[in-house]
Amino acid sequence: MPPAIHPVDLIQVLRNKQLTPAIVFFTSRRACDEAIDSFEHRHVPIPPKRMAAIKKVLEPIIKEYPSIAHHPFIPIVEQYGVAAHHAGHLPSWKIAIEELMRKGCLDAVFATTTLAAGVDFPARTVVITQSSVRKAKDFMELTVSEIQQLAGRGGRRGKDFVGFVVITPSPYIDIGHIAKGLTGNPEPIDSQFVTSYPMVLNLLKAHTIDHIQPILEKSFAQFQLNQRSNTFETKLDGIDQELTNYGQRECADWITQWQSFELAKRRRSHRFVKIPHETAEVNARLSFLTPGRVVALSREKAIVLRQYRSRGQAHAMLTVLRSRGRIVEYPAGSVTEVVDQVIDLVEIKSFPWCNAASLDHAIQMLEELPTRVRPLPIRVVEDSSEEDSAEENSVLTETLNDEFPCPACPSRHACRKDHAPALRLRQEGHRLTKTIHTLRTELWHRFQQHIEVLQKFGYLTPNCQLTSDGEWARHIRINHSLLITELIRMEAFDGIEPALLTGVLASIAIDDDRPGSYPRRSSGLGSVLKQVRTVAHSLEAYEDPPLLRSDIAAVAEVWVADQNLPWSKLIRMTSMAEGDIYRLLARTLEYLSQVYSLKATHPSLAEVAVNAMDLMRRDVLEELP
Amino acid sequence: MTNMTHDELSRLLYAQPIRLLHRLAKGQVPRFFRMGKHRIIQTLLDFPPNHRARLVADLEAMIQEGPPPKPSAKRPARLKAQEAPPKAKAPTPPTHRAIDHPLEPATSIEELLEGIGVPIAKIFKPDPWQEEAIAQLATNDVIVSVPTGSGKTYVAIEAMRRAIEADQTVIYTSPLKALSNTKLTEFSQIFGADQVGILTGDRRYNPQAPILIMTTEILRNLLYDAAGGEIDLRIDTLGLVILDESQFIADPERGVVWEETIIFCPSQSRLLLLSASIGNPDEIADWITSIRTVPCHLIHHRNRSVPLRAAYLDPSGTLSPLFRTKDITHGKGFTVHPETKRLFTDYEHQTTGPRYRR
Incomplete structure (x- = not known):
């Protein structure tokens, strides 16, 4: 198959x-043209009666637009009743095809999907052969709107x-899509609002800076941003509600208060080690196991010499003095009883942890201990409030009491419990507030950035009024306006030839990256474009530089420079499609007319521009308004 | 009854519960348990005629026999042993439900193609929505979002006619120069060549005419100039601004121009936005209402004046309906026609075979 x-x-x-009649949508211009060619190969002509009808319709159109009189596709259209319609064709040719289609003379028109919006003729049938389309170098799936438009x-x-x-498969089709x-x-659609330099200049010409923000707020962009921020605001209200649900506390800003209290505690807590792995009983005992304390081990009694913790050991350790002067290490948990007796020891910082005299004294005291001793009653705080006991570590409380009311506050239990979720909520709230603020001021912020650039270049005064340069620069309302106005200010166009100006503006106007073959450019154009490139590069931070292709510029230049060059010859000098050349020249004309609008301030440049426009308008470019 | 037609049999089969179809297909259709009702029926219908008679006989026997006995009684007994048997499944729907909502048989290509023809020319009568749009435009801004080719231009022309009668200027903008040219010809034929002018970036034809055609960028520039103090007479008498193809507001590069035009559009002139089907016309109407002095009336529907049907053309030249239903349904999901599904699967299978792989 x-x-x-x-x-x-x-x-x-x-x-x-x-x-x-049908419109067949193809992926590429080439596919459209090849489809037309294939009719010639198969040679299946339509009845002569219809051929005559087509001829009759074409006649007045050719009279109106002589440029299509010798169009290579005319015989095919007349013989086979099919035509191609895409951006590679001249507008006049497309008008002719549309007219034929409206009169019902054609069986099929082969068109590209990219021009679906620009096609203004219906048919009985639409044939779709693809589900994706080339958009800016990439193949993208057709959107629902686009499919329905087709x-x-x-x-x-x-x-x-x-x-x-009619859907017919091709390698580019996903029928489900x-x-x-x-059916979908x-x-x-979303707003695509972008701030441009001409917009800033023109708005500031008509309004003072104080009135700009209300104007920006009228945009669809701001309308959509507001809707988004409204949903955020409802969310924010919900958060506020939840926060108030926590109720009144002793202090107004209890979350911050408790947070700083927690932080202070954490900062100091290394001094009061909370022992995680000990049982409540051992924990309770630890504060009594100080040097000199008599304790009972499982078999015998001993005297604590020091309490310590060593790295890697989960338990608090004791160094104790056992009978016959043995100095042994034990985990604190091995103490069975704490005796109500403390022996005075003079501590030192190294083994055996007390000086010799007190060690001797201790050994002696140990020997002399009675068999029955009075154990020290120790109150064990129950495990359920383990955290509590650690938090309310008496020492810690004492030191923090001076700075914080929290340890003694009646709502401290509630605060401790609610603090974590409340803090999370509050942070979420802050984030939302910030987002809402950004959404509300985003456009204005971007506008201000543009103002700053224009002030830097001297189109605006510091109090946002148009300078004399700004007054004329606001008339340049095209892409890359900053580059063009800067070039004019640098007098880069002084004494320039009309053909050269055309070439330069053409290279700024067209952002087409298709490769191809083009006529040779003149040396003058090369050196001017080199200059323009340097300027464009220096403006890179403020405006995306255009491609500035010298080869495309040469097409426009040669059209103006050589007045005897007919259109048919021009299209043979380059691999560009006829329609693309037309569009290049038409856009360049538009740019030239923008330069011409500066006639009040730059009469000589405007003179060159209007000359160039006159030179450009001939042959095909003269046909359509 | 054995000489039943294809359609009768199909209808009868669709009316049966799936259980019965499974019993019918058992031993005749391989892997019937993996198929849906629809596919089982299609397979059964594809049987050669001699098998068909037997199939019909079986079917009749089964229908008379009634529903089969419930599966073995052992299991409920075991469940009873437990205190409260958990209800894992919802109660099974009544077996005759399928008869209430029979799945309609798929449309055929003959049915799809019927009714092609040229209607007799009759006196044009505007649709209610067109009249509504024109009436609303007397006092309000209007946004029309209707399918392509359902007569937006009629609204534009009628609105223009009324504006001219009231001695107002009309500006008509389109996104493309090519469309401007088409409209120039069209409007000149209706209103007369002297009534229509066109403004392009570098030229003006008949700029004092009451109807001015231009691209949206040109209008934006005019509005800039008017705001900057360079009074343009046309802006003062401007009574109606028509923005065609206004879905271009979502164009990444040029969309901002449409926004600016709508924002700066003089308050005394009415706005008429013509747009193809978009997802959120109500949002745009709300926006325009919020920034303009008069409310913006939305006209939005999805009914085409000429119904549209979809077909699938196989590279072998076979034409089949794309959907099960004859017309394209909107917003209710879709089912691709079984025949098309088969053809496209074959196509994919063959074109992605080893011969086409590189």
């Missing part, structure tokens, strides 16, 4: 089922009872 149906067979099937061309009001969408697109809801 072939990967896609042959265009001739496709039209044949549609003819047989009475589904013509499909919507099917069925002519007043000429059809019913319209058709198209089915979804045909179109995507919501």
Whole structure:
């Protein structure tokens, strides 16, 4: 099976089922043109009666737009009743095809999806052969709106009872995607508001800086941002409500208060080690196991020499003096009883942890201990409030008591419990407040950034009024306006030839990166473009530099420079499609007319621009308004 | 009854519960338990005619026999031993439910293609929504978001006619120069060449005409100039601004121009936004209402004046319906026609076979 149906067979099937006229959408311009060519190869002409009808319709159009009189596709259109319609063709050719289609003379038009919005003619049937489309170098899936826009061309009001969408597979198709697109809801659209330098200048010309913000707030962008921030605000209200649910505490800002208390505690807690692994009983005893304390081990009695913790050991350790002068290490847990007797020891910092005299004294005292001793009653705080006991470590409380009311506060238990979730809520609230603020002021902020740049370059005064440069610069309302106004201020265009100016503006106007072959550029254009490139590079931080292709510029330059050059010759000098050349020249004309609008302040430059415009307007460019 | 037609049999099969179909398919359709009701029926219907008679006989026997006995009684007994048997499944729906909502048989290609033809020209009568749009435009701004080709231009032309009668200027903008040119021809034929002018970046034709066609950028520039103090007479008498293809507001590069135009549009002139189907026209209407002096009326529907049907054309030249239903349904999901599904699966299978792999 072939990967896609042959265009001739496709039209044949549609003819047989009475589904013509049809618009066939293809991925590329080339596919459209090749489809037309294939009709010539197969040679399946339409009846002579229809050929005559097509000729009759074409005649007045050719009279109006002589540029298409010798169009290579005319014989094919007349013989086979099919045509291609895409951006590579001249506007006048497209008008002719549209007219033929409206009169119902054609069986099929092969078009590219990229121009779906620009196609203003319906047909009985729309043929979709792809589910993705080339957008800015990448293949993207067609959106639901786009699919419906394509499909919507099917069925002519007043000429059809019913319209058709025919899906035919090609390597670029996902039939499920198209089915979804045909039945689904179109995507919501989002604002694409961008601030530009001409916008800033023109707004500041008409309004003072204080009035700008209200104007920006009228934008659809701000409307959508506000809606988003409204949902955030409802969320914020919910958080506030939850926070008030915690109720009144002793201090107004209890979350902060408790947080700083916790921080202080954490900062000091290393001095009062909380022993995690000991039982409550051992913990209770630890504060009594000081040097000199008599304790009972499982078999005998001993005197504590020191209490210590060593790294890697979970338990508090004791160094004790046992009978016959043995000095032994024990975990604190091995103490069975604490005796109500303390022997005076003079502590030293190294083994045996007390001086010799007190060691001797201790050995002696140990020997002399009675067999029955009075154990020290120790109150064990129950485990349930283990944290409590650690928190209310008496020493800790004492030291922090001076700075914080918390340890003695009646609501401290509630604070301890609620602190973590409340803090999280409050942080969330702060984040939302910040987001809302950004959403509300984003546009204004961006506007201000543009103001700063314009002030830096001297188009605006520090109090945001237009300088004399700003007054004329606001008339340049095209892409890369900063580059163009800077070039004019640098007098880069002084004494320039009309052809050169055309070339430079063409290279700024067109951001097409398609490779191809182009006419040779003049040396003058090369050196001017080099200058322009340096300027564009220096402005990179403030404005995206254009591609500044000298080869494309050369096409526009040669059209102005060589007045005897006919259109047919120009299109043979380059691999650019006819429609693309037309668009290049039309856009350059627009740029030139913007330069011409500076006639009050830059009369000589405007003179050159208007000259260039006159030189450009001939042949095909003269045909359409 | 054995000489039942294909359609009758299909309808009868669809009316049966799936249980019965499983019993019917047992031993005849391999792996029937993995298929849905629909596929089982399709497979059964594809049987050769001699098998078909037997199938019909079996089916009738089963229908008379009634539902099969419930599966063995042992299991409930074991469940009873426990104190409270957990209800794992909802009670099974009544077996005859399928008869109440029979799955309609898929449409056929003949059915899909019927009704092609050219309607007899009759006196044009505007749709209610078109009249509503024009009436609303007398006092309000209007945004029209309807499917392509359902007659937005009629609204524009009627609105223009009324504005001209009231001695006002109309500005009509389109996103593309090519469309401007088409509209120039179209409007000139309706209103006369002297009534229509066009403004482009570098040229002006008949700029004092009551109807001015331009791209949206040009209008934005005019509004800039008007705001900057360079009074343009046209802005003062401007009664109606029509923004065609206003879904361009979502264009990444040029969308801002539409926003600016709407923001700076003089308050005395009415705005008419014509747009293809978009997802949130109500949001745009709300926005325009919030910034303009008069409310913005939204006209939004999805009914096409000419119904649209979808078909699938296989590279072999076979045409089949794309969906099970004849017309394209909106917002209710879809089922691809079984025939199309088969054809497309075959196509994918063959084109992604080793011969086409590189």
